[in-house]
Amino acid sequence: MHAVSSKRKWKKILLSVVAVVVVLVVAALAAVFAVWRNEIGAVTSIQMLRDRNDAHLDGAVYTMQVKGGFYLDEFVEQGGVSSDSELIQFITDRITKGVIKMDMSAPEIGCSSFTAATQDGDVLFARNYDFSKTNTMLVFTEANEGRHASISTVDLQFLGIDVDQNLTSMMDKITCLAAPYAPLDGVNDAGVSCGIYMTYQGGDETIPTDQNTDKPDFTSTTLLRLILDYADNVEEAVEIASSYDLHDSAETSYHYMVADASGRSAILEWTADDAVDTTDNDGSQRTLKVIYNDQDASIGQREADSSYQVVTNFVLQPGYYDGVPAENKKGADRYDRLYQELQAVSGVVPDEQAAMDILQIVGRRSWDNDDKNGCTVHSAVYNLTDRSVLWVTNENYDDPAAVFTFSLKD
Incomplete structure (x- = not known):
């Protein structure tokens, strides 16, 4: 017992x-x-949309649905960040609670964009992202109080993810939590779209914009993030850009284009007053210049006569390239060709596919490259009226399995 x-x-x-x-x-x-x-x-x-094809310089393509506000309101409240390293620290502290370290970088990129209208009156924002083989992610964020839902495209190499392999580890997937802070282009549910493009400012040596006033701070891709989340239209996007000091990422320089569903668009450039390319060697002295689509006669007659805009990789400020070699104007050939195509149709295309066909013309595999970028990683046509996107990976324009459509209405 x-x-x-x-x-x-x-x-x-x-x-x-x-x-x-x-x-x-x-x-x-x-x-x-x-x-x-x-x-x-x-x-x-996280889901894979399309596997890699190394023979065609195709990286893998993924999607991610981001829940919650990813601490962007806190980012704004603290006054942003003034460097990539500060951004990394912010993301590490907030998103991974300091447990997992992250990395971010921004390689040299080429690109082309234009705005247009469809025959039905929809407003389009079209964009090629030119670089080299890399993995890509389409990031979907949800609306929060005072903030918009959005679709954006991220080059995962910016987050330090290996370009030569897929997302195979949990660490890689956790690193993707930083993706909302590194958009290259996108659209929000207010019909505002934006993109980022290198400018190679500073003559022989590219000098990043590095403003230092008493304004809060942001880096190149966080500017896009703030516009996608907080801007209702082009005017509000410009207000956001003018309210911060810009600190370009990765020791290079950029300009930006933004458009909205009303048909208004603007190109945002930071240059020193009265500077030319060879003397623009102090990024701290640059100030924001805004070129609206209906106020761009100073650039040239074709710009004055058109309601659409084109941007590639050179500064559009009049006189900026006076006395310097023509090759300093990176992307001028693509800029001219895009204007040629748009002028032929008065800036009105039948639909998104017709805009995609124009992007294909300046795709890097078929274009006589003026930089070291070997392929167009993705092509996107954002419909600002429908809040949707037609998206093609790695110039596979004729492959239905490489063509995707997404809508914020869904």
Whole structure:
């Protein structure tokens, strides 16, 4: 009897210990979920749209649904960041709670964009992203109080992810949580679209814009993030850009184009007053210049006569390239060709596919490149009226499996 009683006693103790362990594990899991539920949701949402094809310089393509506000309001409240390293620290501290370190970089990129209208009156924003083989992610963010939902495209190389392999590890997927802070182009549910393009400012050596006033700060891609989340139209996008000091990423320089569903668009450039390319060697002295589509006669007659805009990789400020070689105007040949195509149709195309066909003309595999970028990584035609996008990966324009459509209405 004593042995049986002793066994029952130890069984009760064992069951009690197991119960306590289970409770502690459940509590720990609940705590983890409470802290990281949005991050867990985003990581588990990652899906591959298309596998890599190294023979064609195709990286893999992924999607990610981002839950919650990814701490952007906190980013704004703290006054932004003034460098890539500060952005990395912000993302590490907030998104991974300091547990996982991250990295971000911005390689030299080429690009082309234009705005147009369809025959039905829809407003389009078209963009080629020219670079080299890399993995890509389409990032979907949800609307929050005072902020818009958006679709944007991210080059995962910016996040330090290996271009020569797929997202195979959990660490890679966790790193993708930084993707909302690195958009290259996108559209929000207010019908505002924007893109980023290198400008090679500073003559022989590219000099990044690095303003230092008493304004809050942002880096190149975080400017796009703020526009996508907070801007209702072009005017609000310009207001956001003018309210911050810009600190270009990766020791290079950029300009930007923004458009909205009304048909208004603008190109945002930071240059020193009265500077030319060879003397623009102090990024701290640059100020924002805005070129609206209906106020661009100073650039040239074709710009004055058109309601659409084109941007590639050279500064559009009149006189900026006075006395310097023509080759300093990177992308001038693509700029001229895009204007040629748009002038032929007075800036009105039948539909998104017709705009995509124009992008294909200046795709890098068929174009006489004026830089080292070997391919067009993605081509996107954002419909600002429908809040949708027609998206093609790696110049596979004739492959239905490489053509995708997404809509914020869905």
